[in-house]
Amino acid sequence: MSGLGTTSGPVLACGEVHTCLLPTSDAVDERAAEQLLRLRTDEPVRLSRHPSRYAVSPGLLTGVDCWMPSVTGTRSRAVGTVTARAAIVEGRVLQSSAYFSAPACGPDRRQSWGHYLVRPGCLIPVGRLPVRSVAEGFLAGPRQNELDIGPIAESLTARISRHRILDLSPPLTTADTSLRWTATPAAGGKETSVLFTKADDGLRTVELRLPHATTPAAAAGLCEDLALHDWLLTTVAYKLDGLQAGYEDSRLLKVLCSLVDHLLHLWMPLSRVDRTLHTAWEELDENSGYSRQWNALAQRIRDQLVLRAVRSRSELLTSD
Incomplete structure (x- = not known):
């Protein structure tokens, strides 16, 4: 047909x-x-x-x-x-x-x-x-x-x-x-x-x-x-929203590392979508801000990892 x-x-x-x-x-x-x-x-x-x-x-x-x-x-x-x-x-x-x-x-x-x-x-x-x-x-x-x-x-x-x-x-x-x-x-x-x-x-x-x-x-x-990309955004946002300040560093680090290892590299919109349909994603993205939200979440994960690395380094130096 x-x-x-x-x-x-x-x-x-x-x-x-x-x-x-x-x-x-x-x-x-x-x-x-x-x-x-x-x-x-x-x-x-x-x-x-x-x-x-x-x-x-x-x-x-x-x-x-x-x-x-x-x-x-x-x-x-x-x-x-x-x-x-x-x-x-x-x-x-x-x-x-x-x-x-x-x-x-x-x-x-x-x-x-x-x-x-x-x-x-x-x-x-x-x-x-x-x-x-x-x-x-x-x-x-x-x-x-x-x-x-x-x-x-x-x-x-x-x-x-x-x-x-x-x-x-x-x-x-x-x-x-x-x-x-x-x-x-x-x-x-x-x-x-x-x-x-x-x-x-x-x-x-x-x-x-x-x-x-x-x-x-x-x-x-x-x-x-x-x-796929809605699921990725929903999953990462949910995991980060659940990371409260009272979490043990080891538990928090496990979640952050799992997100990096398994999900962050999957964000690649339109890589296998017919070119004539790209405007559908572009319209959705413009109205919902999916890409902006994803970039902010990914940067938050990186910042958290850097912060914990700096804190661990500082604690190590202090103990010495």
Whole structure:
């Protein structure tokens, strides 16, 4: 299927990304990452070393025949497959993603499965798709008996996290996050726009307006990048907020060193995002100040480490 808004393309793409620290004490190497992500035998794991180490699994398809989410209560049935994939960033962070696209309309009657299987990652409506209602309903969360692709991503995370080569002893206690997103073509040639919201339960929602012909895979890649950097910022900020003045130096130093060893070098926005979608991150960054906040947090960690080195040196000289 072609990109968003094209004659033969979808009018809507939706997905969910789950991000967590890989449950192991040290970052896994390239060979181990490949082993963790070998979810199919007929397609290889894709590996990249520049500008950072990145491994992504082949896609898995899950067949669905269900009612689509809706905020208006309009009943809209769709049939097809949801694409899921997992990625490991720098051997340290695990992301699982599930997404699909949908055209404006489909046959008035349900077809045989062969009709849907030749369109991987696409949910074809039976009749016309109420695009706005479905998009808003997806972001709000599914109601009973409506499509929910979150468990597809969750099951992929669980499958990889239980792999026997992981020691289940991560160096930091961190919270998982999930990012639910929708993408529609920008109307009338307008520029890319992004509406990003956060909830206290770790859920983020992103509503995107993207250039015509943007592929669902490119939209998913952008949202995976947003999810990764939101998780990094959230995790580091939480760890620093928890460092109270009464902490023992050894405990505080352990947290600071773990952040440096495992997370600080992962901040690299847009390194694998389609160039036509860079403005989405730039808009988000301008409005939220993500990069400014990250730079301030990273500098705070460095300052804390320098301060403790100076203090230790001073105490050593005093004892002499």
